[in-house]
Amino acid sequence: MLKIAIPNKGSLSESAVTMLKECGYRVRRDTKELVITDVDNDIEFFYLRPRDIAVYVGSGTLHAGITGRDLLLDSQAEAIEIMPLGFASSTFRFAARPNTAADVRDLGGKRIATSYPGLVRAHLGKHDVEAEVVRLDGAVETSITLGVADVIADVVETGTTLRNQGLETFGAPILHSEAVLVARHDDAELPGLRVLARRLGGVVTARTYVLVDYDVRAELVDEACAITPGLESPTVSPLHDRGYVAVRSMVKRQGVNRVMDALYELGARGILVTEIRACRL
Ligand SMILES: Nc1ncnc2c1ncn2[C@@H]1O[C@H](COP(=O)(O)OP(=O)(O)OP(=O)(O)O)[C@@H](O)[C@H]1O
Numbered sequence: 347m348l349k350i351a352i353p354n355k356g357s358l359s360e361s362a363v364t365m366l367k368e369c370g371y372r373v374r375r376d377t378k379e380l381v382i383t384d385v386d387n388d389i390e391f392f393y394l395r396p397r398d399i400a401v402y403v404g405s406g407t408l409h410a411g412i413t414g415r416d417l418l419l420d421s422q423a424e425a426i427e428i429m430p431l432g433f434a435s436s437t438f439r440f441a442a443r444p445n446t447a448a449d450v451r452d453l454g455g456k457r458i459a460t461s462y463p464g465l466v467r468a469h470l471g472k473h474d475v476e477a478e479v480v481r482l483d484g485a486v487e488t489s490i491t492l493g494v495a496d497v498i499a500d501v502v503e504t505g506t507t508l509r510n511q512g513l514e515t516f517g518a519p520i521l522h523s524e525a526v527l528v529a530r531h532d533d534a535e536l537p538g539l540r541v542l543a544r545r546l547g548g549v550v551t552a553r554t555y556v557l558v559d560y561d562v563r564a565e566l567v568d569e570a571c572a573i574t575p576g577l578e579s580p581t582v583s584p585l586h587d588r589g590y591v592a593v594r595s596m597v598k599r600q601g602v603n604r605v606m607d608a609l610y611e612l613g614a615r616g617i618l619v620t621e622i623r624a625c626r627l
């Protein structure tokens with residue numbers, strides 16, 4: 347039976363569970379359930395702390411898991427990213443009071459507070475900077491006010507937490523993170539895991555794309571298809587009125603209004619956008 351780790355708490359948990367449900371897997375009904383057996387799919391789901399997931403997977407105790415890219419890299423576990431899952435996007439960045447530093451190279455001798463010491467030490471090492479890393483569990487932004495650090499390295503989403511503490515980011519982001527599916531290199535090809543990855547990939551695609559249908563004059567179909575090239579090639583069907591064709595194509599949800607405007611300008615009509623609920627490509 348395949349053993350899969352799922353975040354039981356924190357920013358990743360709810361979205362991960364929603365995604366698994368969309369993939370047709372059995373999910374827990376209350377937060378006190380820590381292990382769920384999905385007999386139909388021959389999978390056992392273990393609800394664990396996101397920080398521990400890469401460690402369980404890297405040690406071979408569990409076959410795969412959902413965690414954050416930042417947590418995976420911080421753990422230095424022997425696990426690899428199988429695919430990004432498109433939620434819990436954030437950057438991992440240095441921040442400090444204004445005028446403390448402009449770049450990682452200014453951090454020599456400074457005290458840097460973080461919950462991700464592995465990630466920060468690796469980044470400092472890459473830039474040949476020697477600094478003191480102060481490991482904290484959370485609420486890292488407060489450590490500067492409390493005088494235990496000069497600089498922090500933490501997850502930044504909207505930047506609100508930083509602003510509230512009078513802190514500013516500096517330098518380039520250390521990492522762009524999001525939720526990812528992780529596994530050991532040797533396990534990536536396990537049949538059950540390939541199915542899980544394909545189902546998750548189907549949900550990511552269904553969320554990223556919409557279906558666009560429209561009618562256009564036959565002589566304009568090449569120009570129209572250039573606007574909506576789809577993933578492989580748009581479906582073009584004849585209409586009863588021979589002068590027109592119907593086109594169906596997948597279009598990125600983001601920017602679909604610009605695509606509709608361009609189609610309309612070209613002369614396409616009856617432009618319809620529909621959600622994709624699930625797919626296998
Ligand atoms: N505000 C946020 N926006 C997006 N992702 C976030 C945010 N905060 C944390 N994450 C992501 O969540 C993962 C960390 O999860 P974890 O459950 O350990 O911490 P948390 O979400 O901060 O929960 P808590 O602090 O309550 O324990 C990381 O991958 C991190 O990038």
Ligand SMILES: O=P(O)(O)OC[C@H]1O[C@H](OP(=O)(O)OP(=O)(O)O)[C@H](O)[C@@H]1O
Binds near residue numbers: 485500503508
């Ligand atoms: O840029 P923002 O939108 O403000 O989000 C970033 C904050 O969210 C997370 O904190 P969380 O609430 O999980 O608390 P923690 O610091 O205790 O982990 C993260 O650690 C940052 O502090």
Ligand SMILES: [Mg+2]
Binds near residue numbers: 484
């Ligand atoms: Mg947190």
